[in-house]
Amino acid sequence: MAVEAENGNKQNGREIVLGRNVHTTCLEVTEPEANDEFTGDKEAYMASVLARYRKNLMERTQHHLGYPYNLDFDYGALGQLQHFSINNLGDPFIESNYGVHSRQFEVGVLDWFARLWEIEKSEYWGYITNCGTEGNLHGILVGREVFPDGILYASRDSHYSVFKAARMYRMDCVKVDCLVSGEIDCADFKVKLLANKDKPAIINVNIGTTVKGAVDDLDLVIQTLEESGFSQDRFYIHCDGALFGLMMPFVKRAPKVTFQKPIGSVSVSGHKFMGCPMPCGVQLTRMKHINVLSSNVEYLASRDATIMGSRNGHAPIFLWYTLNRKGYKGFQKEVQKCLRNAYYLKDRLRDAGH
Numbered sequence: 001m002a003v004e005a006e007n008g009n010k011q012n013g014r015e016i017v018l019g020r021n022v023h024t025t026c027l028e029v030t031e032p033e034a035n036d037e038f039t040g041d042k043e044a045y046m047a048s049v050l051a052r053y054r055k056n057l058m059e060r061t062q063h064h065l066g067y068p069y070n071l072d073f074d075y076g077a078l079g080q081l082q083h084f085s086i087n088n089l090g091d092p093f094i095e096s097n098y099g100v101h102s103r104q105f106e107v108g109v110l111d112w113f114a115r116l117w118e119i120e121k122s123e124y125w126g127y128i129t130n131c132g133t134e135g136n137l138h139g140i141l142v143g144r145e146v147f148p149d150g151i152l153y154a155s156r157d158s159h160y161s162v163f164k165a166a167r168m169y170r171m172d173c174v175k176v177d178c179l180v181s182g183e184i185d186c187a188d189f190k191v192k193l194l195a196n197k198d199k200p201a202i203i204n205v206n207i208g209t210t211v212k213g214a215v216d217d218l219d220l221v222i223q224t225l226e227e228s229g230f231s232q233d234r235f236y237i238h239c240d241g242a243l244f245g246l247m248m249p250f251v252k253r254a255p256k257v258t259f260q261k262p263i264g265s266v267s268v269s270g271h272k273f274m275g276c277p278m279p280c281g282v283q284l285t286r287m288k289h290i291n292v293l294s295s296n297v298e299y300l301a302s303r304d305a306t307i308m309g310s311r312n313g314h315a316p317i318f319l320w321y322t323l324n325r326k327g328y329k330g331f332q333k334e335v336q337k338c339l340r341n342a343y344y345l346k347d348r349l350r351d352a353g354h
C-alpha cells in the first residue's frame with residue numbers, strides 16, 4: 001500500500017531530513033537566448049527531455065503497484081481540448097463571467113453522483129474538487145459552519161487530511177480508537193461522546209481507510225450517536241469515500257452510503273477508482289448547509305462556497321467521459337474484478353505460506 005508521509009520520517013528506506021530538500025533530480029530551467037526567441041538547439045534539447053520523460057512514464061506505469069489508481073482508461077479523444085484554458089472558478093451552479101468553462105460537464109457528473117447517493121437535484125450542492133483532501137476540507141468546514149462549537153471525531157486510522165482540517169480550522173478534535181480491522185471502535189466512540197455531551201458532534205466516517213481499506217459502519221455510528229443522546233440536529237457526518245466511495249455501492253453486505261440517512265456530506269477521489277489521469281474529486285453536501293457557508297463575491301458574479309477559487313475545468317470532462325464510457329455497470333464489473341484479484345492474491349500468498 002502507498003507509503004504516505006504521515007508522521008514517520010522514513011519512506012521506502014530513504015531517510016528524510018527535514019529542512020534539507022533534495023535537488024539532485026531537478027531539471028534546471030535554462031533561459032532562452034537573449035537575442036532570438038528560440039534556437040533549433042534548444043528545441044531539440046527540450047524535445048529530447050520530453051521524450052526521455054515519456055519513456056520513463058511508460059516504464060513506471062508498467063510497474064505501477066500499491067497505489068489504488070485505476071489505469072484502465074483511454075482519453076485519447078480528449079486530447080483536442082488540451083489547447084484551452086478551462087477554468088470552473090466559483091460555483092458550479094452559478095455561471096461566472098469567465099466563459100471558458102466546463103460547468104455543463106461538471107453538473108452532469110454531480111447529478112450522476114446525486115442519483116448514486118440518493119439525493120434530489122433540488123436538495124444537493126456539490127462541486128468537483130482538486131483532490132480527496134479538498135473534499136474532506138470542505139465537508140469538515142461545512143460541519144464546522146453548521147456547528148461552530150462542534151467537536152470533530154475521527155478514528156485514528158483516518159486520512160491525515162482530516163487532522164489537517166482540524167488544525168486549519170482550530171477545531172477540538174477527538175481521536176477514536178480502531179478495531180483490529182481498522183474500523184472505528186464504536187464502544188470507544190460512545191465513551192468519548194458521553195464525555196462531551198454538551199457540544200455538538202462532527203464525525204468523519206471512513207469509507208475505506210488508506211492503509212487497511214477499513215469501512216466504518218455508518219449505521220452503527222448513527223446508532224451510537226442516538227444512544228448517546230445526540231439527536232439529528234446535534235451531529236454532522238462527513239463520509240470520506242476518497243478510496244472506496246465508488247466501490248462500496250457494488251459490494252454486497254457493505255454499509256450503504258446514502259443521503260436517505262442523516263449524513264451531511266460525502267466525498268470521493270476522481271483519480272483513484274474512477275481513473276481520472278489528473279488529481280480531482282467529487283464533493284456532495286446538502287443545499288441547506290451550503291447557504292450557511294457561502295457569501296457573495298462581486299467580481300466573480302458567483303457564490304463563494306468552494307475551498308479553492310480557480311478550479312480545474314479539464315477534470316470534469318474526464319470524469320464525464322469515463323462515466324459515459326463505463327457507466328454504473330462498467331464500474332460494477334471492475335469492482336468484481338478487483339475483488340476476484342484480491343481473493344486470488346490472498347489464496348496464492350496463503351499457498352506460499354504467508
Ligand SMILES: *Cc1c(COP(=O)(O)O)cnc(C)c1O
Binds near residue numbers: 133136206208280
Ligand atoms: C487518498 C485518500 C484521501 C485524500 O486524497 P488526495 O486526493 O490524495 O488528497 C483521503 N482519504 C482517504 C481515505 C484516502 O485514501
